[in-house]
Amino acid sequence: xxxxxxxxxxxxxxxxxxxxxxxxxxxxxxxxxxxxxxxxxxxxxxxxxxxxxxxxxxxxxxxxxxxxxxxxxxxxxxxxxxxxxxxxxxxxxxxxxxxxxxxxxxxxxxxxxxxxxxxxxxxxxxxxxxxxxxxxxxxxxxxxxxxxxxxxxxxxxxxxxxxxxxxxxxxxxxxxxxxxxxxxxxxxxxxxxxxxxxxxxxxxxxxxxxxxxxxxxxxxxxxxxxxxxxxxxxxxxxxxxxxxxxxxxxxxxxxxxxxxxxxxxxxxxxxxxxxxxxxxxxxxxxxxxxxxxxxxxxxxxxxxxxxxxxxxxxxxxxxxxxxxxxxxxxxxxxxxxxxxxxxxxxxxxxxxxxxxxxxxxxxxxxxxxxxxxxxxxxxxxxxxxxxxxxxxxxxxxxxxxxxxxxxxxxxxxxxxxxxxxxxxxxxxxxxxxxxxxxxxxxxxxxxxxxxxxxxxxxxxxxxxxxxxxxxxxxxxxxxxxxxxxxxxxxxxxxxxxxxxxxxxxxxxxxxxxxxxxxxxxxxxxxxxxxxxxxxxxxxxxxxxxxxxxxxxxxxxxxxxxxxxxxxxxxxxxxxxxxxxxxxxxxxxxxxxxxxxxxxxxxxxxxxxxxxxxxxxxxxxxxxxxxxxxxxxxxxxxxxxxxxxxxxxxxxxxxxxxxxxxxxxx
Numbered sequence: 001x002x003x004x005x006x007x008x009x010x011x012x013x014x015x016x017x018x019x020x021x022x023x024x025x026x027x028x029x030x031x032x033x034x035x036x037x038x039x040x041x042x043x044x045x046x047x048x049x050x051x052x053x054x055x056x057x058x059x060x061x062x063x064x065x066x067x068x069x070x071x072x073x074x075x076x077x078x079x080x081x082x083x084x085x086x087x088x089x090x091x092x093x094x095x096x097x098x099x100x101x102x103x104x105x106x107x108x109x110x111x112x113x114x115x116x117x118x119x120x121x122x123x124x125x126x127x128x129x130x131x132x133x134x135x136x137x138x139x140x141x142x143x144x145x146x147x148x149x150x151x152x153x154x155x156x157x158x159x160x161x162x163x164x165x166x167x168x169x170x171x172x173x174x175x176x177x178x179x180x181x182x183x184x185x186x187x188x189x190x191x192x193x194x195x196x197x198x199x200x201x202x203x204x205x206x207x208x209x210x211x212x213x214x215x216x217x218x219x220x221x222x223x224x225x226x227x228x229x230x231x232x233x234x235x236x237x238x239x240x241x242x243x244x245x246x247x248x249x250x251x252x253x254x255x256x257x258x259x260x261x262x263x264x265x266x267x268x269x270x271x272x273x274x275x276x277x278x279x280x281x282x283x284x285x286x287x288x289x290x291x292x293x294x295x296x297x298x299x300x301x302x303x304x305x306x307x308x309x310x311x312x313x314x315x316x317x318x319x320x321x322x323x324x325x326x327x328x329x330x331x332x333x334x335x336x337x338x339x340x341x342x343x344x345x346x347x348x349x350x351x352x353x354x355x356x357x358x359x360x361x362x363x364x365x366x367x368x369x370x371x372x373x374x375x376x377x378x379x380x381x382x383x384x385x386x387x388x389x390x391x392x393x394x395x396x397x398x399x400x401x402x403x404x405x406x407x408x409x410x411x412x413x414x415x416x417x418x419x420x421x422x423x424x425x426x427x428x429x430x431x432x433x434x435x436x437x438x439x440x441x442x443x444x445x446x447x448x449x450x451x452x453x454x455x456x457x458x459x460x461x462x463x464x465x466x467x468x469x470x471x472x473x474x475x476x477x478x479x480x481x482x483x484x485x486x487x488x489x490x491x492x493x494x495x496x497x498x499x500x501x502x503x504x505x506x507x508x509x510x511x512x513x514x515x516x517x518x519x520x521x522x523x524x525x526x527x528x529x530x531x532x533x534x535x536x537x538x539x540x541x542x543x544x545x546x547x548x549x550x551x552x553x554x555x556x557x558x559x560x561x562x563x564x565x566x567x568x569x570x571x572x573x574x575x576x577x578x579x580x581x582x583x584x585x586x587x588x589x590x591x592x593x594x595x596x597x598x599x600x601x602x603x604x605x606x607x608x609x610x611x612x613x614x615x616x617x618x619x620x621x622x623x624x625x626x627x628x629x630x631x632x633x634x635x636x637x638x639x640x641x642x643x644x645x646x647x648x649x650x651x652x653x654x655x656x657x658x659x660x661x662x663x664x665x
Contacts, residue, residue: 003073007066015062017548020492021541022058026051027484028537031477032530038466039473042146043530050534106569109619113568116624117561123624127508130617134511141514142426142523145270145463145470149260149599150233152223156256157216162310162403164215164250166194172248173217179243180221183236185229188222213403221256226595233258234301234421241302253304257419260599269417270427271300272462273434276411277455280402284309287414289450290458293437294418296445299425300434306406306415313401314375316394323393327383333394336380340364372396408461415461426523427463435460467526474529481533482506485540492544493551497633501625502543508621509539509614516609520590522602531606538582538611542618546571550626555650560630564623572619579615583608 001009029047032039082088083096116123158176160169173193180186194214223233237256244254257269275286287305294303316337318330343363368374376391390396406413416434420427435458436442441449452458482503489499513532517524549571553563589597589604630647637645 003075004070006073007070010069011062011066013552014545014548016492017544018058018061020488020544020548022054023488024485024540024544025054025534025537027488028481028533031480032474032533035473035477037469037473039470039477039526042526046530102573106572109572110565110569112620113565113623116620117564117627120624120627123621124628127617127621130511130613131507134515134613137511137514137518138524140518143428143467144420144426144523144525145467146260147522147525147527147599147602148234148258148420148422149596150226151259151596152225152233153259154221154223154233154237154256155259156219156221156237156254158219158254159213159252159403160215161250161252162215162308162400163312166214168250169193169215169217172251175248176240176244176254179240179247183231183240185223185231185233185236186221186240187224189219190221191217191219193217219256226598232422238301238421252308255302255304255417255419269419270463271418271420271430271434272460272464273416273431273438274408274413274459274461275416276408276413276457276459277453278412280309280405280412282453282456283412283414284402286450286452286456287416290416290434290438293447293450294416294434296442296447297430297433297437298445299420299430301419301421303416303418306417307402307404309400309402311401311403313399314372315397315399316390317397318394326386326388326393328380328388328393333380333390337375337378337390340378341369341375372398408459413459417462423521426525428467428523431460431462431464470526471529474526474533478529478533478536481536485536489540489544493547497629497636498547498551501622501629502540502547504625505539505543505614505618505622506536508617509535509610511617512609512611512613513606514609515613516605517602519609520602520605522605525602527600528602528606531603532610534603535607535610535614538578538607539614539618541578542575542615543622545575546618546622547626550623554647557649560627560647564626568619568623575615575619579611582611 029051032043032047034040035043079092083092158169158173160172170193173191177189177191180189194216223229223236226233237258241254241256245251248254255269273290275283275290277283277286284307287307291303291305294300316334318333320330323329323333340363343361346360346362363369364378376389376396378390379387380390380393382388402414406415418430420430424430425433437445437447438450438458439452441447486499486503489502490496493499510532513528513535517528522528546568549567550563553567554560558566586604586608590601590608593601593604634645637643
């Protein structure tokens with residue numbers, strides 16, 4: 001055939017397969033766009049470019065690629081002339097051995113298909129063995145919400161012991177700065193000390209920590225590029241945290257977290273347990289005991305509690321009868337005492353020309369609010385304008401209060417937080433071990449069980465709750481994608497049973513995914529789950545290319561086994577080229593990702609492992625699966641409809657490549 005005719009016939013043969021294959025990939029990804037929750041936030045900007053890229057590539061394959069083929073494809077006679085060309089002949093020194101290798105591979109593949117057609121049971125048994133071996137690796141994989149990523153940025157929070165002055169906090173921060181200067185990988189540090197009026201830009205929505213305190217400091221750290229330094233960001237962070245904890249007196253906690261490269265980059269610590277219960281004193285004791293458990297676990301880094309008792313506090317106990325006699329309520333007494341000691345903002349601004357406007361804080365002079373006696377002698381205004389002393393309607397008792405009172409689901413809680421690291425157990429495993437050690441102890445680590453009184457317990461938060469919700473959404477998305485894929489295949493292959501052979505090929509890829517993640521020492525996460533979803537579309541694409549040509553042969557009356565022998569070798573090269581190009585693109589991300597891409601390393605690992613194993617198994621097993629489905633259809637018709645079923649013959653399309661291939665034979 002001349003190049004133009006060959007191009008037209010080729011497009012006519014594969015157009016339905018190409019459209020169906022593209023739809024498979026798009027359908028696999030679309031559910032992520034409407035998954036909701038953090039899954040949609042994480043992947044929506046990643047999925048849209050992939051979808052538009054797939055649609056554009058399909059358009060290019062029907063237009064530009066066809067045009068190039070029609071004008072640049074050359075017959076074998078012209079290539080023989082090139083081999084005698086003084087310059088081009090060197091090109092064929094590389095191409096000819098590669099071509100001969102592919103020819104030998106096709107012949108070996110054809111022999112393998114022929115052998116498996118005669119030994120279907122052993123082929124089916126081999127598939128079972130591979131699946132069992134591959135899925136076994138899943139039980140050795142840990143789980144995490146989002147893989148750790150070194151993007152060269154970190155944020156942290158320093159908190160001194162309750163009651164520490166602003167001056168002492170400033171001295172501690174200066175000591176921390178000297179420790180940071182020992183690490184040349186750390187280029188910039190922006191540290192904010194103490195609390196202002198509550199109008200500052202720092203919020204707990206940004207870091208996951210509480211609002212600023214007089215005895216606290218928040219920080220943003222910038223490191224050099226990870227490819228330019230010998231230490232990882234976690235080695236530097238942990239070294240700074242260890243030295244600061246050991247050398248800075250009065251330091252209650254210092255936690256520094258890498259920013260990561262996902263939507264959760266600024267969230268709270270990935271490992272968090274909430275200790276729930278009604279009494280603050282008991283919660284504080286339990287939190288210190290659980291913290292001691294966490295500190296003995298080798299896979300737990302930078303453990304700390306979110307609050308601690310020790311803040312000087314006065315509790316006003318109102319004499320209800322006396323307060324009622326003077327016309328005061330507990331609420332009015334508490335408000336007047338609060339504003340007298342802490343102050344309140346006026347409704348007017350202090351205005352002067354050419355000066356920035358500012359608010360005015362009104363409260364008692366410092367000399368009038370120094371001790372317990374000053375508080376007891378505080379004057380309260382009654383509704384009728386009289387002035388009465390606070391001690392005449394209430395008693396004041398001194399006590400210790402927590403640094404912050406947290407609530408979760410209307411319960412009082414104290415959190416125990418921490419981090420995990422690459423090369424150690426992932427976040428879910430660390431959380432589960434922490435709960436197990438807190439409730440049951442661990443003799444190997446010298447951990448005694450914590451005695452929780454009735455009404456107190458542990459609840460998982462952090463990555464664990466996010467991960468369970470995200471996995472649920474991803475599995476729902478995968479199930480919806482499979483349903484819509486099946487319906488598209490039903491339309492293409494004109495039946496409800498034929499698509500089963502393609503859907504049944506999906507477990508083959510999972511064996512490679514789990515094995516690859518285990519070999520790469522990576523955990524199962526939302527990112528690797530995204531890789532499985534992408535891989536699902538790619539794997540069904542391989543099945544479509546094979547079954548489509550087998551069906552074309554059978555449409556013209558070619559016997560089933562002969563159709564398989566003819567079609568499979570012809571589809572070998574397109575399938576191998578597609579998989580090889582994908583591997584070449586993804587291997588750098590799977591092996592040595594650049595800055596910002598390491599969070600998506602498990603995605604590349606999952607796709608690479610699934611492609612390697614899934615492609616090899618699909619090439620060998622999809623044809624055999626076709627024979628089993630075909631026999632199953634015959635059995636159903638014979639058993640329930642009492643009739644013999646044969647493949648329905650259809651008129652082949654004019655100029656189809658398969659017909660011409662048979663005519664040449």
